[in-house]
Ligand SMILES: Cc1cc2nc3c(=O)[nH]c(=O)nc-3n(C[C@H](O)[C@H](O)[C@H](O)COP(=O)(O)OP(=O)(O)OC[C@H]3O[C@@H](n4cnc5c(N)ncnc54)[C@H](O)[C@@H]3O)c2cc1C
């Protein structure tokens with residue numbers, strides 16, 4: 374049975390970019406969230422939205438939010454000492470393999486991948502491909518470096534406009550990595566078209582792959598149906614799905630539901 | 640003698656007596672197919688309005704613990720035209736389209752859109768507790784209920800159910816008006832108007848403030864309403880409210896329901912197991928009690 378939402382206090386706020394904040398808070402339930410799990414986050418008086426749970430030090434948890442519409446802006450604007458409600462964590466999590474792992478993320482899709490890194494077996498060799506449009510939009514490069522330092526790893530930062538790191542799309546970098554070496558697993562989270570391409574690439578290479586999918590979520594608990602993707606309920610059957618199951622889904626990479634439930638195309 | 644799980648709700652025949660309640664996972668025909676394959680005898684859609692609605696900002700659906708939920712979704716739905724398009728290719732799932740609106744013409748215009756689709760019936764939502772001008776505000780006005788039911792009935796070629804809830808007026812007057820206007824059956828009950836306050840944030844847990852209570856806490860209220868309708872009117876009833884186990888389902892049937900809807904139970908069980916578990920439990924109970932059909936049990940507790 375689902376626990377009801379409880380109130381937590383923001384302990385600190387970190388600027389990631391001009392539009393992205395990481396808010397840390399003390400909460401043992403969220404600190405125990407598995408990589409890929411999410412919370413329903415209530416900003417009193419403003420809204421409630423799904424958020425991936427970010428890693429934080431010392432038994433704390435965090436959310437990393439990009440200012441977007443009303444609710445994300447409300448969350449972004451919270452300062453230390455202010456309150457938010459959290460319920461969950463909900464959803465399944467990544468099946469973390471041993472060996473050589475390729476992680477491909479973009480934007481706030483990097484959040485569950487940071488948690489994945491923190492939970493990966495100590496000898497896993499991790500290649501992280503991070504995509505952003507421009508240099509000022511790159512974030513988590515330092516966080517990733519710190520998390521990956523104790524293990525064999527490689528970080529590839531890509532910008533669409535070439536202003537930082539490798540020029541071009543994260544999917545191009547992922548394709549190069551996959552053709553260059555034998556990976557044991559691929560994990561992706563970010564814009565759906567990016568995830569679609571990465572799942573295709575991994576399938577073609579015959580590598581186990583999973584992606585964490587986003588849809589509109591109003592309940593997070595399998596009641597409202599707003600998160601449906603074909604036959605799947607992203608909040609309960611996911612958010613993490615294997616490549617084969619995703620590529621067989623007629624909606625994945627193609628269409629989604631708006632808040633009213635109307636169908637829209639990517 | 641084999642016992643059968645078949646249920647007959649007036650003109651509506653169901654292979655199994657458990658039905659998905661309106662507003663629960665209610666917009667995707669692929670999900671309908673999955674739930675039907677997993678044991679649901681029929682699927683009631685989210686309440687559909689003429690125009691699409693985004694619904695309220697969050698929080699809109701919140702668990703309260705103890706199997707209780709409060710919601711004020713704001714009737715988000717894709718609108719009749721888009722929804723008719725989505726279910727047009729359905730051939731296999733018995734879908735009951737739930738309709739919501741404020742004027743009789745809206746209901747007849749929506750029915751016209753769905754008449755080409757393969758559907759099992761309509762359910763008129765006379766009982767949404769948290770949106771102005773529709774739902775309970777219609778249900779509380781017996782004269783309007785009668786016009787809405789008549790408009791729907793005269794346009795529809797499949798059975799029409801009226802869904803009632805506890806509003807300001809006596810819900811039995813709503814039932815009576817719906818029956819007089821030709822409803823083929825009654826669904827009872829919708830969520831019960833409620834308020835849940837978060838004491839730390841010092842404000843309501845839902846963005847809308849007032850919402851509808853569903854799940855385990857309303858089970859005995861639903862049993863009471865079903866029993867009252869069953870004893871006062873000669874009309875088939877789909878019982879709804881607080882059913883999470885086969886025992887709850889049997890209790891509603893014994894109170895007078897010919898079939899049973901499940902809503903919030905989908906929030907605590909797997910969508911692939913909930914209906915099958917309740918159906919299996921009902922079947923075992925029938926065997927143990929020597930009952931051959933669901934129909935034999937309807938209203939037995941109060942006979
Ligand atoms: C499982 C999951 C985890 C997420 N994790 C993060 C995270 O860690 N950090 C982060 O910044 N964002 C995350 N999001 C996205 C975030 O929930 C949405 O950006 C947010 O709900 C938008 O709300 P809004 O009121 O700010 O914008 P709105 O004005 O409601 O919408 C702005 C745009 O975002 C789309 N949108 C609205 N709601 C959602 C939604 N629930 N999911 C996806 N798209 C939506 C709308 O269609 C619209 O195009 C996550 C989403 C999901 C489903």
Ligand SMILES: Cc1cc2nc3c(=O)[nH]c(=O)nc-3n(C[C@H](O)[C@H](O)[C@H](O)COP(=O)(O)O)c2cc1C
Pocket residue numbers: 596597660661662663685686700708710712714737764767802828829830852853854855857879880881882900901902903904
């Ligand atoms: C999130 C949610 C949305 C609902 N939406 C509708 C709706 O659109 N139309 C309707 O007639 N009832 C709606 N209901 C009410 C249910 O159909 C049902 O009557 C009620 O939840 C009681 O059943 P339960 O205790 O099994 O959940 C909704 C209930 C919930 C929890």
Ligand code: FES
Pocket residue numbers: 589590591592593594595596597598599600601606607608609
């Ligand atoms: S978010 Fe409500 S069912 Fe998935």
